Amino acid sequence: MRFAYLGWSVLAASLAGCLAALPTAPAVTEENSPLLAPDLARDLLALPASTVPLVLPPNPGPKAARGQILVNGLPKAGLTIQIQKTTGGTIACVTDAQGWYTAKNLTPGSYLGYYYNASDRNKIGYWRGVAKPVTAMTGASFPAVDLYQVGMTNLPKMDSHIGVPTTFTWVRQAQKVDGCWFRIHDHPFTTFNLTYKSAKLPGDTTSFNFTGGMPLSKTNRYFWGFQWDAGPVGMGGNLYQAVYFDR
Numbered sequence: 001m002r003f004a005y006l007g008w009s010v011l012a013a014s015l016a017g018c019l020a021a022l023p024t025a026p027a028v029t030e031e032n033s034p035l036l037a038p039d040l041a042r043d044l045l046a047l048p049a050s051t052v053p054l055v056l057p058p059n060p061g062p063k064a065a066r067g068q069i070l071v072n073g074l075p076k077a078g079l080t081i082q083i084q085k086t087t088g089g090t091i092a093c094v095t096d097a098q099g100w101y102t103a104k105n106l107t108p109g110s111y112l113g114y115y116y117n118a119s120d121r122n123k124i125g126y127w128r129g130v131a132k133p134v135t136a137m138t139g140a141s142f143p144a145v146d147l148y149q150v151g152m153t154n155l156p157k158m159d160s161h162i163g164v165p166t167t168f169t170w171v172r173q174a175q176k177v178d179g180c181w182f183r184i185h186d187h188p189f190t191t192f193n194l195t196y197k198s199a200k201l202p203g204d205t206t207s208f209n210f211t212g213g214m215p216l217s218k219t220n221r222y223f224w225g226f227q228w229d230a231g232p233v234g235m236g237g238n239l240y241q242a243v244y245f246d247r
Contacts, residue, residue, distance in 0.1 A: 051178055051203075054232060055144035057100060065111045065134055066102045067142030068095075071123065072174055075099030076147070082114040086131050090114075099144075106134045113142045113234070123147045124173050125225070129234035143233045148174035154240050159221075163247035165211040168224055170240065172206050177236075180228040182208040185239070186220055195222070203228065218246040 060066035065083055069076045081101045084090045087109055093101035101113070113129035124147050132140035154170040156162050168182065180203060184196040196214040208226075221244060227237035 051176070051231070056141045057144070059141055060102055060104070060139040062137050062139055063106050063108075063134060064102060064104045064139040065106060065113075065132070065142065066100060066139070067113045067129070068144040069099045069101065069115075070144055070146040070148070070174075072148035073146065079115075079147075082116075083111055084114050086110040086112065108135050109133070111140055113145070115145075115147065117147075122150060124149045124175070124236050125238040127175075127234055127236035130232055145230070145233050145236075146173070146175040149238065156241065156243055158241040159244070160241070161244045161246050164216070164245060165209055166243075167207055167209045168240075169207040170226065170238070172204060173228070173236070173238075175228075175230055175233065175236065177203040177228040177230040179203050180205055180226050180237075182210070182226050183224065183237075184210070184214070185223045185225070192223070200229075216245040218244070220244070 110131040112131040115127045182198040225239035
Protein backbone atom coordinates (compact mmCIF):
# COMPACT_ATOMS: atom_id res chain seq x y z
CA MET A 1 0.00 0.00 0.00
CA ARG A 2 1.42 3.38 -0.96
CA PHE A 3 0.30 6.98 -0.72
CA ALA A 4 0.77 9.96 -3.02
CA TYR A 5 3.15 12.73 -2.01
CA LEU A 6 1.62 16.16 -2.63
CA GLY A 7 4.47 18.43 -3.72
CA TRP A 8 5.05 21.36 -6.05
CA SER A 9 4.64 20.35 -9.69
CA VAL A 10 3.81 21.62 -13.16
CA LEU A 11 1.93 19.31 -15.54
CA ALA A 12 3.69 18.12 -18.67
CA ALA A 13 2.89 20.09 -21.80
CA SER A 14 3.14 17.08 -24.07
CA LEU A 15 3.45 13.33 -23.77
CA ALA A 16 7.22 13.30 -24.15
CA GLY A 17 8.36 16.68 -22.85
CA CYS A 18 8.47 19.10 -19.95
CA LEU A 19 7.62 22.70 -19.30
CA ALA A 20 10.74 24.80 -19.30
CA ALA A 21 9.95 27.37 -16.59
CA LEU A 22 10.30 26.42 -12.96
CA PRO A 23 7.76 27.91 -10.55
CA THR A 24 8.91 29.67 -7.44
CA ALA A 25 8.58 27.11 -4.67
CA PRO A 26 10.17 26.06 -1.41
CA ALA A 27 12.66 23.22 -1.50
CA VAL A 28 10.81 19.91 -1.71
CA THR A 29 11.36 17.59 1.23
CA GLU A 30 9.76 14.30 2.23
CA GLU A 31 9.48 14.88 5.96
CA ASN A 32 5.72 14.45 5.88
CA SER A 33 5.54 11.74 3.26
CA PRO A 34 4.74 8.11 4.16
CA LEU A 35 8.29 7.00 3.42
CA LEU A 36 10.11 9.58 5.54
CA ALA A 37 12.69 9.34 2.82
CA PRO A 38 16.41 9.88 2.84
CA ASP A 39 18.48 12.65 4.29
CA LEU A 40 18.78 15.51 1.83
CA ALA A 41 22.39 15.83 3.02
CA ARG A 42 23.23 12.36 1.67
CA ASP A 43 24.39 13.74 -1.68
CA LEU A 44 27.09 15.78 0.07
CA LEU A 45 28.62 12.79 1.85
CA ALA A 46 31.62 10.80 0.72
CA LEU A 47 30.08 7.42 -0.13
CA PRO A 48 31.91 4.12 -0.58
CA ALA A 49 32.42 2.85 -4.10
CA SER A 50 29.14 1.62 -5.56
CA THR A 51 28.62 -1.77 -7.19
CA VAL A 52 25.59 -0.52 -9.14
CA PRO A 53 26.14 -0.53 -12.92
CA LEU A 54 25.48 2.83 -14.59
CA VAL A 55 23.60 3.43 -17.83
CA LEU A 56 23.93 7.10 -18.74
CA PRO A 57 21.82 8.75 -21.47
CA PRO A 58 23.38 10.94 -24.16
CA ASN A 59 24.30 14.39 -22.90
CA PRO A 60 21.19 16.55 -23.24
CA GLY A 61 23.15 19.72 -23.98
CA PRO A 62 23.33 23.05 -22.13
CA LYS A 63 20.59 24.04 -19.66
CA ALA A 64 18.96 20.59 -19.85
CA ALA A 65 18.58 17.40 -17.84
CA ARG A 66 17.81 13.87 -19.04
CA GLY A 67 17.42 10.37 -17.63
CA GLN A 68 15.84 7.01 -18.45
CA ILE A 69 13.21 4.94 -16.67
CA LEU A 70 13.10 1.14 -16.93
CA VAL A 71 10.52 -1.33 -15.67
CA ASN A 72 11.89 -4.85 -15.32
CA GLY A 73 14.74 -4.00 -17.66
CA LEU A 74 12.61 -2.45 -20.42
CA PRO A 75 12.10 1.25 -21.24
CA LYS A 76 8.84 2.60 -19.81
CA ALA A 77 6.77 5.12 -21.77
CA GLY A 78 4.12 7.47 -20.40
CA LEU A 79 5.40 7.64 -16.82
CA THR A 80 5.51 10.99 -15.02
CA ILE A 81 8.89 11.84 -13.46
CA GLN A 82 9.63 15.01 -11.53
CA ILE A 83 12.81 16.99 -12.01
CA GLN A 84 13.46 18.97 -8.84
CA LYS A 85 15.77 21.91 -8.34
CA THR A 86 17.46 21.49 -4.97
CA THR A 87 16.87 25.12 -4.04
CA GLY A 88 13.16 24.90 -4.82
CA GLY A 89 10.86 24.23 -7.74
CA THR A 90 9.66 21.15 -9.61
CA ILE A 91 8.66 20.36 -13.16
CA ALA A 92 6.95 17.21 -14.38
CA CYS A 93 8.14 15.18 -17.37
CA VAL A 94 6.53 12.26 -19.16
CA THR A 95 8.78 9.51 -20.50
CA ASP A 96 8.84 8.85 -24.25
CA ALA A 97 8.75 5.50 -26.06
CA GLN A 98 12.37 4.78 -25.05
CA GLY A 99 11.82 5.70 -21.41
CA TRP A 100 13.66 9.04 -21.72
CA TYR A 101 12.53 12.07 -19.75
CA THR A 102 14.04 15.45 -20.64
CA ALA A 103 13.76 18.99 -19.33
CA LYS A 104 15.17 21.91 -21.34
CA ASN A 105 15.80 25.63 -20.82
CA LEU A 106 16.57 25.13 -17.15
CA THR A 107 18.02 27.90 -15.03
CA PRO A 108 21.49 27.16 -13.61
CA GLY A 109 21.50 25.04 -10.45
CA SER A 110 21.50 21.48 -9.12
CA TYR A 111 18.73 19.11 -10.27
CA LEU A 112 17.64 15.56 -9.51
CA GLY A 113 15.06 13.07 -10.75
CA TYR A 114 12.19 12.04 -8.47
CA TYR A 115 9.38 9.49 -8.69
CA TYR A 116 6.58 8.72 -6.24
CA ASN A 117 4.19 5.81 -6.69
CA ALA A 118 0.69 6.30 -5.34
CA SER A 119 -0.98 3.03 -6.38
CA ASP A 120 0.92 0.76 -8.82
CA ARG A 121 1.68 -2.57 -7.12
CA ASN A 122 4.33 -3.45 -9.69
CA LYS A 123 6.64 -0.50 -9.02
CA ILE A 124 8.72 0.73 -6.12
CA GLY A 125 7.23 3.28 -3.75
CA TYR A 126 9.64 6.10 -4.53
CA TRP A 127 12.99 6.98 -6.06
CA ARG A 128 15.13 10.06 -5.51
CA GLY A 129 18.18 10.54 -7.72
CA VAL A 130 21.49 12.19 -6.93
CA ALA A 131 21.63 15.91 -7.70
CA LYS A 132 23.74 17.04 -10.66
CA PRO A 133 24.66 20.55 -11.86
CA VAL A 134 23.11 22.29 -14.86
CA THR A 135 24.75 25.41 -16.27
CA ALA A 136 24.41 27.68 -19.30
CA MET A 137 27.15 25.57 -20.91
CA THR A 138 26.44 22.04 -19.66
CA GLY A 139 23.55 19.73 -18.88
CA ALA A 140 22.91 16.82 -16.50
CA SER A 141 22.62 13.14 -17.43
CA PHE A 142 20.91 10.98 -14.78
CA PRO A 143 21.64 7.22 -14.67
CA ALA A 144 18.86 4.86 -15.71
CA VAL A 145 16.77 3.50 -12.83
CA ASP A 146 14.55 0.40 -12.80
CA LEU A 147 11.26 0.95 -10.95
CA TYR A 148 10.00 -2.63 -11.09
CA GLN A 149 8.99 -4.47 -7.95
CA VAL A 150 6.26 -7.00 -7.20
CA GLY A 151 4.35 -5.54 -4.30
CA MET A 152 1.70 -6.80 -1.89
CA THR A 153 3.33 -10.25 -1.65
CA ASN A 154 5.06 -9.31 1.58
CA LEU A 155 4.37 -10.65 5.06
CA PRO A 156 2.82 -9.98 7.54
CA LYS A 157 -0.28 -9.01 5.57
CA MET A 158 -2.24 -5.78 5.90
CA ASP A 159 -3.43 -5.00 9.45
CA SER A 160 -1.98 -8.19 10.92
CA HIS A 161 -1.91 -8.49 14.69
CA ILE A 162 1.57 -9.66 15.64
CA GLY A 163 4.03 -9.91 18.50
CA VAL A 164 7.78 -9.64 18.92
CA PRO A 165 9.89 -11.17 17.49
CA THR A 166 8.37 -11.22 13.99
CA THR A 167 10.04 -11.88 10.64
CA PHE A 168 9.04 -9.47 7.85
CA THR A 169 9.53 -10.62 4.23
CA TRP A 170 9.28 -8.96 0.82
CA VAL A 171 10.18 -9.41 -2.85
CA ARG A 172 13.37 -7.57 -3.81
CA GLN A 173 13.16 -4.76 -6.37
CA ALA A 174 14.70 -5.10 -9.87
CA GLN A 175 17.08 -2.17 -9.33
CA LYS A 176 20.51 -3.33 -8.17
CA VAL A 177 21.39 -1.62 -4.88
CA ASP A 178 24.34 -1.40 -2.51
CA GLY A 179 22.33 -1.87 0.68
CA CYS A 180 19.00 -1.31 2.41
CA TRP A 181 17.39 -0.54 5.78
CA PHE A 182 14.28 -1.99 7.40
CA ARG A 183 12.01 0.76 8.81
CA ILE A 184 8.91 1.10 10.98
CA HIS A 185 6.71 4.21 11.03
CA ASP A 186 4.15 5.32 13.59
CA HIS A 187 0.97 7.41 13.23
CA PRO A 188 0.13 6.55 9.60
CA PHE A 189 -2.09 9.04 7.74
CA THR A 190 -0.88 11.91 9.95
CA THR A 191 2.84 12.49 10.47
CA PHE A 192 4.39 9.08 9.66
CA ASN A 193 7.04 9.32 12.36
CA LEU A 194 10.07 7.11 11.84
CA THR A 195 10.31 5.05 15.02
CA TYR A 196 12.74 2.28 14.03
CA LYS A 197 15.53 1.93 11.45
CA SER A 198 17.81 -1.09 11.24
CA ALA A 199 21.52 -1.10 10.58
CA LYS A 200 22.42 -1.18 6.89
CA LEU A 201 21.63 -4.59 5.37
CA PRO A 202 23.01 -6.28 2.22
CA GLY A 203 21.38 -5.10 -1.00
CA ASP A 204 19.80 -8.48 -1.76
CA THR A 205 18.04 -8.73 1.64
CA THR A 206 14.43 -9.96 1.46
CA SER A 207 13.59 -10.48 5.13
CA PHE A 208 14.22 -8.97 8.54
CA ASN A 209 13.69 -10.46 12.00
CA PHE A 210 12.36 -7.62 14.16
CA THR A 211 13.02 -8.19 17.84
CA GLY A 212 11.99 -4.82 19.24
CA GLY A 213 14.32 -2.03 20.19
CA MET A 214 11.62 0.65 20.26
CA PRO A 215 8.63 1.44 22.52
CA LEU A 216 5.56 -0.34 21.13
CA SER A 217 1.96 0.61 21.81
CA LYS A 218 -0.70 -2.08 21.54
CA THR A 219 -3.20 0.47 20.23
CA ASN A 220 -1.03 2.13 17.58
CA ARG A 221 -1.19 1.21 13.90
CA TYR A 222 2.34 0.95 12.48
CA PHE A 223 3.56 0.84 8.88
CA TRP A 224 6.69 -1.05 7.93
CA GLY A 225 8.86 -0.83 4.84
CA PHE A 226 12.43 -0.46 3.64
CA GLN A 227 14.73 2.09 2.06
CA TRP A 228 17.62 1.33 -0.28
CA ASP A 229 20.79 3.01 -1.51
CA ALA A 230 21.86 2.52 -5.12
CA GLY A 231 24.90 4.79 -5.01
CA PRO A 232 24.99 7.21 -7.97
CA VAL A 233 21.56 6.01 -9.15
CA GLY A 234 20.02 7.40 -5.96
CA MET A 235 17.83 6.16 -3.13
CA GLY A 236 14.42 4.54 -3.06
CA GLY A 237 12.16 2.25 -1.15
CA ASN A 238 8.71 1.02 -0.29
CA LEU A 239 6.15 1.47 2.42
CA TYR A 240 4.29 -1.76 3.03
CA GLN A 241 1.39 -2.95 5.15
CA ALA A 242 0.13 -1.75 8.51
CA VAL A 243 0.54 -3.96 11.57
CA TYR A 244 -0.49 -3.93 15.22
CA PHE A 245 2.01 -5.10 17.84
CA ASP A 246 -0.63 -6.38 20.27
CA ARG A 247 0.18 -10.06 20.63
